[in-house]
Amino acid sequence: MINVDHVYKYFGKNQVLKGADLKIEKGERVAIVGPSGSGKSTLLRCMNLLEEVTYGEVWLDDKLLTPVDPYLHYDIIEKSNTFKKLYAARADKVGEEGARAEIIRQIKQNDLLKRAEGREFSAAVKTFYKANILDINVARQRMGMVFQQFNLFNNMKVIDNLIYAPTKLKVMNKAEATEKAYSLLKRIDLTDKANVYPNSLSGGQKQRVAIIRSLMMSPEVMLFDEPTSALDPEMVGEVLALIKEVADDGMTMAIVTHEMKFAREVATKVVFINDGVVAEQNTPDKFFDDPQNPRLKDFLSKVL
């Protein structure tokens, strides 16, 4: 479903992600945990390109969301002037296939590709991009996102928060959207709050409205960025219960969370991010009971 392929993310000189790889299959529920500052939120935000990736690619099904990263495609590297030059110099010494593989490895390791690599190379990148790119706004319609700070639209009543995107994007007409909004509000038991502004809701109510706002677009996958971290402790339960409900409906999801108990309960896969890379991923039972990575052992001993 989502494939994060060798993603690097730099904020200026600060390297947050350093080649993160993560695959999320359809129906999977992935919990992303890790120490603060390890890049787990950034990784999640790279999935729907709220953060532009510096290097690497993000794929949604078989569609590319980011610019092409030539280092990930051997056939594109082979069209570069650098490759041709190196190949011409070495072809006679080693066997042909061996030479190709070795030169590509050399180019990748030493970051040898330059800004301009000849017309053939640019054409290959362009062709690949055109063949695979998916407009990010279309992609985002298929990916719901829930934020730590809720981010309900403060200038709109709850009901307008829910129907704004689907009607503006012409996914539904207003009557359909309103009907769906009320059925979702009924599900979270907030029908009476339809015509109030978000300011007058409690944190838990805000977050539950934010979740159904994403559901309004009928997404194929939901991304949760620490959905309970900004909540009062007594409101965490109601939000987790709703997320669990959505999970039980078979929604594919990725959740960045500090709630280990919840991760273990709901997730089908738990991922440990440390220092910008995926350090370990496993089923919840193995992840929590038999961690391999020493940093993960240390982390779990502190949080559990």
Place this chain on the structure above:
Amino acid sequence: MRQPVLWCIMLNNLLATFFENFSEIILSGKYLKMILNGLWLTVEVSVGASIIGLILGSVVAAVKLLPNNNKWMKIPKFICGIYTTVIRGTPMALQLFIMAFVVFAIRGFPQEIVAILAFGINSGAYVSENIRAGILSVDKGQTEAGRALGLSGARTLVGIVVPQGIKNVIPAIGNELIALIKETSIVGMIGMFDLTQASKVIGSGQYLASYFAPTVVVAIFYLAIVYLLTLVIKLIERRLRAGDKR
């Protein structure tokens, strides 16, 4: 010992002249007409310049705020940057001179238009910065939420961010318009007859030979205009904030 008495007499004389002149300005059609002529010009230039300033400022702010993901956006962004820098970095009086004696140095060209353009262009630079600051003060999460739902950058800006930012913008725009009205008093420098100039002429030796009454009258006029504008701005602000909490 005689000093206080002297002061009293002087004060008495001054006040007597003041009230005499004051009533003369109000009652004699001649002076009132001069003041109303000046008032008309001040209002004309202020209103015209405000309209140009608001439109120009909004456009420039929009250009500066739109996401920089297109190479064709770079040129308008660059031009707008130069515009605000130059306009805010040079004195208004100089800009007025340039407009009147360089750009529109055409015999018979209506001076009102020159003034309106000069003040409008000047005001636009400040308005654009006010709008930009107000819009940027809206929490970044609002944009992210809009974009994450699949809305385009422009749609998010117009539908979600601007309606929230406009509340923060209104007081600053009000300030700018008030400053603009008072700043129009320098049009006398290019020979135009505005409210301030009216007071100067009436107070000159040719007419009343005392500036006290005419300047006070004109000050009252300015105060009244600005006060009226303040009320309007407060009204608009209250309207916009009504949706905030319920």
